[in-house]
Amino acid sequence: MRLQQAVPKPLTPFLGLTLIERILLSLKQKGITEAVIVTGYRSGDVIEKLNERKIGIKLTFIENPEWEKGNGVSALRAKPALENENFLLLMCDHLFDPDILGPLSDGSGRSAMWIDRGLDNIFDIEDATKVRLESGAPGKIGKNLKDFDAVDCGIFYCTNEIFAALERTVSEGKYQLADAIQYLADKGRLDTVDAAGKFWIDIDTVKSLRYAKKRVLDSLSKPSDGAISRLFNRRISKHITCQLVKTGISPNMVSLIAFLLIFFSSVVFAFGERLYLLIGGILVQFSSILDGCDGEIARLKLISSRYGNFLDSVLDRYADSLVIFGLAYGYWTYHKDFLVWVLGFFALAGVFAFSYTNARYEAIFERPGPIRVPLRRDVRLFMVAVGAITNQVMITFLILAALTNIEVVRRIIVVRRFLS
Amino acid sequence: MRLQQAVPKPLTPFLGLTLIERILLSLKQKGITEAVIVTGYRSGDVIEKLNERKIGIKLTFIENPEWEKGNGVSALRAKPALENENFLLLMCDHLFDPDILGPLSDGSGRSAMWIDRGLDNIFDIEDATKVRLESGAPGKIGKNLKDFDAVDCGIFYCTNEIFAALERTVSEGKYQLADAIQYLADKGRLDTVDAAGKFWIDIDTVKSLRYAKKRVLDSLSKPSDGAISRLFNRRISKHITCQLVKTGISPNMVSLIAFLLIFFSSVVFAFGERLYLLIGGILVQFSSILDGCDGEIARLKLISSRYGNFLDSVLDRYADSLVIFGLAYGYWTYHKDFLVWVLGFFALAGVFAFSYTNARYEAIFERPGPIRVPLRRDVRLFMVAVGAITNQVMITFLILAALTNIEVVRRIIVVRRFLS
Numbered sequence: 001m002r003l004q005q006a007v008p009k010p011l012t013p014f015l016g017l018t019l020i021e022r023i024l025l026s027l028k029q030k031g032i033t034e035a036v037i038v039t040g041y042r043s044g045d046v047i048e049k050l051n052e053r054k055i056g057i058k059l060t061f062i063e064n065p066e067w068e069k070g071n072g073v074s075a076l077r078a079k080p081a082l083e084n085e086n087f088l089l090l091m092c093d094h095l096f097d098p099d100i101l102g103p104l105s106d107g108s109g110r111s112a113m114w115i116d117r118g119l120d121n122i123f124d125i126e127d128a129t130k131v132r133l134e135s136g137a138p139g140k141i142g143k144n145l146k147d148f149d150a151v152d153c154g155i156f157y158c159t160n161e162i163f164a165a166l167e168r169t170v171s172e173g174k175y176q177l178a179d180a181i182q183y184l185a186d187k188g189r190l191d192t193v194d195a196a197g198k199f200w201i202d203i204d205t206v207k208s209l210r211y212a213k214k215r216v217l218d219s220l221s222k223p224s225d226g227a228i229s230r231l232f233n234r235r236i237s238k239h240i241t242c243q244l245v246k247t248g249i250s251p252n253m254v255s256l257i258a259f260l261l262i263f264f265s266s267v268v269f270a271f272g273e274r275l276y277l278l279i280g281g282i283l284v285q286f287s288s289i290l291d292g293c294d295g296e297i298a299r300l301k302l303i304s305s306r307y308g309n310f311l312d313s314v315l316d317r318y319a320d321s322l323v324i325f326g327l328a329y330g331y332w333t334y335h336k337d338f339l340v341w342v343l344g345f346f347a348l349a350g351v352f353a354f355s356y357t358n359a360r361y362e363a364i365f366e367r368p369g370p371i372r373v374p375l376r377r378d379v380r381l382f383m384v385a386v387g388a389i390t391n392q393v394m395i396t397f398l399i400l401a402a403l404t405n406i407e408v409v410r411r412i413i414v415v416r417r418f419l420s
Numbered sequence: 421m422r423l424q425q426a427v428p429k430p431l432t433p434f435l436g437l438t439l440i441e442r443i444l445l446s447l448k449q450k451g452i453t454e455a456v457i458v459t460g461y462r463s464g465d466v467i468e469k470l471n472e473r474k475i476g477i478k479l480t481f482i483e484n485p486e487w488e489k490g491n492g493v494s495a496l497r498a499k500p501a502l503e504n505e506n507f508l509l510l511m512c513d514h515l516f517d518p519d520i521l522g523p524l525s526d527g528s529g530r531s532a533m534w535i536d537r538g539l540d541n542i543f544d545i546e547d548a549t550k551v552r553l554e555s556g557a558p559g560k561i562g563k564n565l566k567d568f569d570a571v572d573c574g575i576f577y578c579t580n581e582i583f584a585a586l587e588r589t590v591s592e593g594k595y596q597l598a599d600a601i602q603y604l605a606d607k608g609r610l611d612t613v614d615a616a617g618k619f620w621i622d623i624d625t626v627k628s629l630r631y632a633k634k635r636v637l638d639s640l641s642k643p644s645d646g647a648i649s650r651l652f653n654r655r656i657s658k659h660i661t662c663q664l665v666k667t668g669i670s671p672n673m674v675s676l677i678a679f680l681l682i683f684f685s686s687v688v689f690a691f692g693e694r695l696y697l698l699i700g701g702i703l704v705q706f707s708s709i710l711d712g713c714d715g716e717i718a719r720l721k722l723i724s725s726r727y728g729n730f731l732d733s734v735l736d737r738y739a740d741s742l743v744i745f746g747l748a749y750g751y752w753t754y755h756k757d758f759l760v761w762v763l764g765f766f767a768l769a770g771v772f773a774f775s776y777t778n779a780r781y782e783a784i785f786e787r788p789g790p791i792r793v794p795l796r797r798d799v800r801l802f803m804v805a806v807g808a809i810t811n812q813v814m815i816t817f818l819i820l821a822a823l824t825n826i827e828v829v830r831r832i833i834v835v836r837r838f839l840s
């Protein structure tokens with residue numbers, strides 16, 4: 001089923017952004033500062049919806065009333081705005097992993113097309129534009145090639161030769177961009193760039209849109225995720241994130257809400273009775289899940305920020321402290337055993353020293369530490385949640401204090417060996 | 421009074437190193453990996469005392485039995501080892517701030533001499549080699565120039581032209597390096613490099629040795645020092661450091677001793693009685709002073725290491741935690757007021773969060789934070805020491821908790837403003 005045209009295709013909603021916003025933000029992430037957008041169907045709507053300030057790169061709009069003729073005619077419209085410059089030529093309905101662009105260089109002086117040789121993994125290969133390679137360079141290009149080596153990803157690096165090619169093909173009544181690209185290939189003026197396994201997709205049907213969303217959502221996990229995140233939290237948080245991106249809530253606001261939730265659970269813990277521990281424990285685990293959403297929203301909307309990263313990590317440390325404090329206070333209220341303060345102290349110091357050694361290592365060595373233990377925040381909060389739910393505060397503190405502090409000592413030794 | 425020759429001059433002890441070790445380590449710090457050493461008086465002693473492994477750069481020794489003729493003859497001896505290479509030519513009795521070397525480049529293809537134009541600040545200008553500049557380049561060079569613009573720092577960057585010059589001047593019976601340098605200057609083959617206010621000194625007399633030690637010791641403070649460090653700790657620690665460098669104790673060992681001292685004070689604090697608090701408070705302040713010595717020794721011996729930095733900072737965090745714990749425990753033992761645990765908890769979280777935000781900022785932004793508050797560790801330990809000595813545990817915790825946590829909140833706001 002092809003996409004319904006309730007909105008112009010560039011404005012198709014995609015996990016909190018429109019398709020065209022996502023493409024423009026991908027470009028921005030790769031250091032591109034300016035885009036020329038040729039609009040066609042319901043041009044006014046597209047122009048109105050794109051906010052230059054929100055996107056953060058300079059946008060120039062060119063309207064093409066003849067858009068129905070073919071995308072070659074649209075591309076040619078950009079000529080006045082792009083003379084004397086090389087540029088990337090993209091489609092508003094092709095999504096891609098920004099890393100597919102790689103470092104761009106003007107080396108050869110020729111134009112280039114991105115191609116994907118992984119023919120087994122092309123979504124809807126029937127509908128794709130195929131490419132037959134001749135001694136490494138593009139030979140024949142077309143939808144109906146029987147014998148082909150790769151598929152066109154819909155991403156082009158262009159010198160101004162593309163405009164001469166378009167003028168020629170359009171004047172011959174061939175209105176598709178592919179015609180001009182074929183013309184460049186015939187003249188030996190077209191290189192290829194390998195997609196090298198990076199994700200890209202042509203969004204044409206409801207099915208392709210759904211598949212693209214799934215791929216993007218699945219890519220939200222972080223390599224630094226602990227076991228609980230990977231096996232449990234992410235599976236839930238990505239659905240929450242899916243809903244949250246629609247509301248326009250900012251990642252930092254989500255960080256703050258996750259923090260307030262932990263704050264609230266520590267207040268609940270402070271009552272000390274079994275039922276309160278149970279409720280607080282569940283809240284802690286929920287907060288731990290929600291704590292994944294801020295980063296997910298930021299990555300989905302391509303607005304990850306160093307400030308967000310900083311804020312999130314500082315709030316996490318306070319959240320950790322409050323949870324330990326709440327549990328200790330509650331236990332004290334109920335049992336009047338001052339040992340809980342002693343253990344709580346060492347758990348707090350351990351948890352903080354654990355995160356501190358990570359940050360300090362990164363600060364000194366300017367790269368993440370050689371530190372891989374199953375004791376990340378998701379795992380620690382899970383231990384706290386289980387400890388609270390099972391009413392085992394002292395044992396939880398003991399385990400937390402032992403594991404974190406032993407790990408810090410191990411790091412001091414490992415880092416030393418690592419350096420010598 | 422000229423230096424007594426109980427040891428050959430290169431082996432003159434200088435704050436834990438010999439003069440020549442200090443020079444070689446300065447070179448290593450600037451990325452130089454190889455040195456050719458021409459020895460003269462008591463050559464065997466010099467060669468025996470220099471440990472290639474300890475210095476960490478490749479050492480090649482060349483003995484010059486004719487050393488008494490003049491330093492030009494010694495320099496010429498290095499020719500076979502240095503053909504086809506440009507190199508730095510240094511004196512074993514000229515100490516310098518390694519930064520004086522700056523980035524070395526082969527740009528001009530000419531040799532260069534370091535000169536100091538700050539004539540008012542030259543130590544023992546009488547004895548210095550003077551330089552008269554002629555349209556920017558060195559004209560006349562000599563000890564007895566009446567009219568001069570700068571002074572020769574005893575540091576030269578040489579192309580192989582220096583050997584041709586030396587061969588020429590030595591064959592004419594002029595045995596001083598200065599003769600060959602003058603020869604290069606006359607041929608227009610000598611540039612200058614400006615010392616630009618960086619410290620250097622020719623060590624010839626007991627007085628100059630004493631002055632050099634004072635200058636190097638005074639440079640041990642860090643820009644990040646807090647008020648207590650600057651006004652109090654450093655004045656004592658540098659004398660302790662002066663003694664410690666003679667013993668060969670490693671900086672990391674000193675970090676560990678300072679940590680054990682704090683550990684011991686926290687045990688003393690845990691007794692809770694007034695006298696114990698008084699003793700513990702004094703110990704804390706002494707440990708704070710000693711905590712400056714590890715870095716001082718490392719900087720003095722030019723062996724600052726990233727591991728030392730890491731270890732020191734992690735031990736500091738545990739020391740901070742232990743002191744707070746000890747005070748809380750002692751107060752609890754004596755007064756049975758559980759509020760001390762509550763305040764202690766917030767003080768601990770605040771102190772940790774204070775250091776954590778610093779480290780985290782550096783890790784994310786790869787530079788030190790925009791954070792300048794009079795709350796560094798020296799100041800915090802001073803507050804603890806005063807609080808313990810005056811028996812005001814609760815108030816100390818209250819102040820610590822308030823100041824550190826407020827500062828962390830301020831940082832969250834400042835960093836945000838700083839980034840937008």
